[in-house]
Amino acid sequence: MMTLDQPLTSAPANTGKTAISVRGLEKSYHGRPVLKGIDLDVRAGSIVTLMGKSGGGKSTLLRCLNLLEVPDTADMTVLGEQVFFSSRQVLHDLPALRRKIGMVFQKFLLFPHLTAFENITYPQTKVGGRSQAEAEERAVQLLDRVGLRHRGLAYPDQMSGGEQQRVAIARALAMNPQVLLFDEPTSALDPESTKDVLAVMKELAETGMTMVVVTHEVGFARDVSDWLVFMDQGLIAEQGDARQVLESPKNERTRAFLAA
């Protein structure tokens, strides 16, 4: 029996350990380089924002972190496990790794044939090793936490974008990930829904969840994130303390981007 007072996440408090470490990540599509040597560290419990112009490689980098895209070369350690070394994938149980890394997509991507509630229970029972009863209990808690307990039996096409995205976040959280990746989670939303989703993400951040967030929301970057990574044409143009970078960007391109 699961305890009822389980927190929204089981993420450890900010321990300062490195959750993700990437060195020399390169990736090209059909011979065209898209990532040209990325070095990135994500400390456990920190919130890292990725910003930059369209086509700069933000999504590709994010998707390399859970191996949805395979780098050409990289040294990559995720949650204490070496995943990639030089040009070889050294970790082979990808599903196990991915269960520890939740991902939230711009297009929500709920399972359209299942209700919100089932969207959250289904992965838990299918691949999360939970019983139906445990999964259901977790689903109710999470729906409540994202403010959608009353929408549990709705199908995705009956929900607004903001509601779908909050269910998607709950579904990812249900697997008890230690890291969450967000790829422009609010880009497809109206301002009102954007606020709701950002509120959920902010609350998550406060629980000590490790998050890597691709977003254009300068407000989120400034108020919530610890670290800002500015990407440009496959390279990290600038990275540093989020407020510092936003207030006094050193890189010319960062400045131009933020001024726009």
Add this chain to the structure above:
Amino acid sequence: MFNVPWADYADDLVDGIIATLQYTVLGFVGAFILGLALALIRLSRFKVLRGLAAAYTELFKNIPLLAVIFLIYFGLATVDITLDVLSAGTLSLVAFYGAYLSEIFRSAISSVPTGQTEVSLALGFGRVSTLFSVILPQALRTALPGTNTMLVDLLKSTSLLITISAAELMTQAQLIASETFRALEVYLVIAVLYFAMCYPLSQFLLWLERRLAAGKPLGPGRRKRLQHAAALLESYSPAQKVNA
């Protein structure tokens, strides 16, 4: 007009109906499995197999079912592969309808957005469970109308098995007609019997399609789970946490 002593033929008709349903069930189950296998092969990365599956599908889509039946029953016999009527009849239906179903399944599977695969991989599903637990349940919903059409069509096509005396309804009809010389009456009755099987079946399948489209649970298992979910969602109060 009704001069055929139908009471005397009741047993024959019942046998015929049973045989027709038997061919329908066996043929459809086999065709479903074959169709799904062919569809998956055609969407796989094995180039040679893909080509073979495509060739098979095109072949059987472009020859008449009757030719398939004759080939399998009479044709194979000449090269010493003798099949009994049941096997030959079933095999013909499977071979023929498998090709059609594979087309329906293939387009249904390709119509599931690639994002569904990505999100399920990201959630920690493996390649195989992504296919079977996430993609196929969605694809089969899309494929349902086409599949249903094929099922009713298959039931009607079992009548072609008269050509190998399969003892299904049409074969029985011919026997009765030849004994009573009442072709009009006999075949009218037989037509009504086919209608009485096909119409409720297609109405039932339409009902299923509508329920599914409306998001209603089809099985008692899911219905129960959703009722349970409703109760849980209703009764949950975060305050419970305090005395947990």
